[in-house]
Structures are given as structure tokens and as C-alpha cells.
Amino acid sequence: MSLINTEVKPFKATAYHNGKFVPVSNEDLKGKWSVVVFYPADFTFVCPTELEDLADNYAEFQKLGVEVYGVSTDTHFSHKAWHDTSEAIKKVNYPLVGDPTGTITRNFEVMIEEEGLALRGTFVINPEGQIKLCEIHDNGIGRDAKELLRKVKAAQYVASHPGEVCPAKWTEGQQTLKPSLDLVGKI
Template sequence: MGIIGSTIQPFKNTAFQQGKDFFDVTEADIAGKWAVFFFYPADFTFVCPTELEDLGEQYETLQGMGVEVFGVSTDTHFSHKAWHDTSEKIGKLKFGFLGDQNHELSNKFGVLREAGLADRATFVVDPDGVIQIMEITCEGVGRNAKELVRKIKAAQYVRNNPGQVCPAKWEEGSETLAPSLDLVGKI
């Protein structure tokens, strides 16, 4: 797909967020910040609310890390509000939901299915607008927000510590690696 390392393309989508009602979001709104675009197939479905609730449980942690979060589906911002108003689980969520009924954002991220729904996909964008992390799963497999937090911490560490990389299962405070010829074949 070649999307890792690419710069987010210009966009403008209307969002719903608890306490803010409707507002427009563009790439300028995330400039200089870390951002998560959490695509899911549709409102009022089955796996999606479990994932969104899980993400909501990590929202304060992500905000504390300087990360803005957006749920994205090809539903309208009106549908997002209706779901928020009628679902106990979704009603607790404090991050913004972008409406993508024109499929522009789903197409730009390469996750639009032929049926007109977005794949179950996560993208992490760094403060320069560069996509650093991407995860796409099949329809029936939900994502893990704790693992997303761990990956963002690793990406932030690598950004702030040039010449260092985070090995598998790296956790904040764990040992990192400084790639060199001395390590080739010895890890």
C-alpha cells in the first residue's frame, strides 16, 4: 500500500463530538499534533461499538500523550450524533466522529470497500502530518486500544530519540536498540 511515511492529504469533514455538536475538521487542525484516525465500517453495528468503547477507555491516556482521536465511518455526522444519543456505550465517548458520507477520507487512506463502507483500519499521524502507523483487520476482528497506545508511545520515543528503535513488545521505559553492524545477526 505504500502509505507509511506518506503525508496526509488535505481533507475537510464534518464531525460530531460530545459538547461541541457539529464542526469541520481539516488537516490544518492536526498540524503539529499526533492524531489517530480510527476507521470502522458503520454506526449501529456489532464489533464497532466494542472497539470504540475500548478506544474511549484509552482516550484520556491518549490526550495526555498529546494525541487527538477521530472515529471515522462513511456514515454522516447526523448518524454519529443519533448513535451517540441512543447508545449507552457510544454516548460515553468524548472523541470526535468524522462523517465521511462522500467517501473522500476513506479513499485518501485507501480503506474504502466496494460496498461503500470503510475497512476496520487505524492510522497514526505524527505532528508533521506523516503516517507512522497503520493497522487494518478483517471484518470480524476487533482492535486493541492498549496495543495502539503502546505503539504510539514507541513511535513518539523513536521520533524524540533519533538513532534508537523499539524492539518487539517494547514498553515505555524498556531497553531500546541502536541499530549498527555490531547487532546484525546477534539479536
């Protein structure tokens, strides 16, 4: 069964955010758009490149009213130590959520059970707490924050324009489609 259009399952965790340990729960994902990005582990190779890319584009997510959450099965203490020692992770201003029990990782169905680590999962969640985008990568394949921004804009557009859909490679300001019988076979 797909997670698309399902509500985020309940969780409570602690995040390292702006020099503090803060509580985070599924309730924090409601009332605004959210992006939850799972990654395998702190102090690794591809992960800091992705989190730095998100950090470099974080202001653009914020302009869209989107909060970003990085999640791994590490603890919030590990997140702090990584933040304090990595030039790439020092740029991160969004919450890094610790999930040492694997509850959140399992809720989003990205747990690699035999390793106790997460796959690279990306989830866009609407203000109602429903998952609107789910993308899962092999851990050797890094993600691109600009492409994620495009997808968030498309999800927000579709949500605010019922009856319209965004075609492939759609970017903000481009023409959308209005599915109808008259459109069938004409694209």
C-alpha cells in the same frame, strides 16, 4: 505503494464532538500526534466495542498529546443519533467524523467500494501530518486500544530519539536498540 511516511491528503468534513457539529480537516491533524480509526458503520456490532474501548482509554491518549478521530462513511447526523441511543457510544468524547462521500476513506485506502463502507483501518500520524503506522483489519476483527497506546508510545519514542528503535513488545521504560554493524547477528 505504502502510505507509511506519506502526508495525509487534503480533506474537509464534519464531526460530531461534545454535543456539537464541528469542522475537521487534514490541517487539524498537524501540530500534534493523531490517531485516525476507521470503522464500517454506526449501529453495528464490533464497532461500538472498539469505540468504547478507545473512549475508556481516551485520557491516556490525551496525556500523550494525541487526539483520536473515529471515521465512518456515515453522516455526522448518524453519529449524533448513535451517540444519543448507545450506552457504549455515549462514552465517546473524541470526534466522530462523517465521511458520506468516502473521500477520507479513499484517501487512507480503506474503502470497500462495493459496500461503500470502510475497513477497520488504524493510522497514527505525527505532528508533521505524516502517517507513521498503518494497520488494516478484516471487519470481523476488533482492535485493542491498549495495544494502540503501546504503538503510539513507540512511535513517539522513535521520533524523539533518532538512531534508536523499539523491539517487539517494547513498553515505555524498556531498553531500545541502536542499530549498528556490531549488533548484526547478536540478537
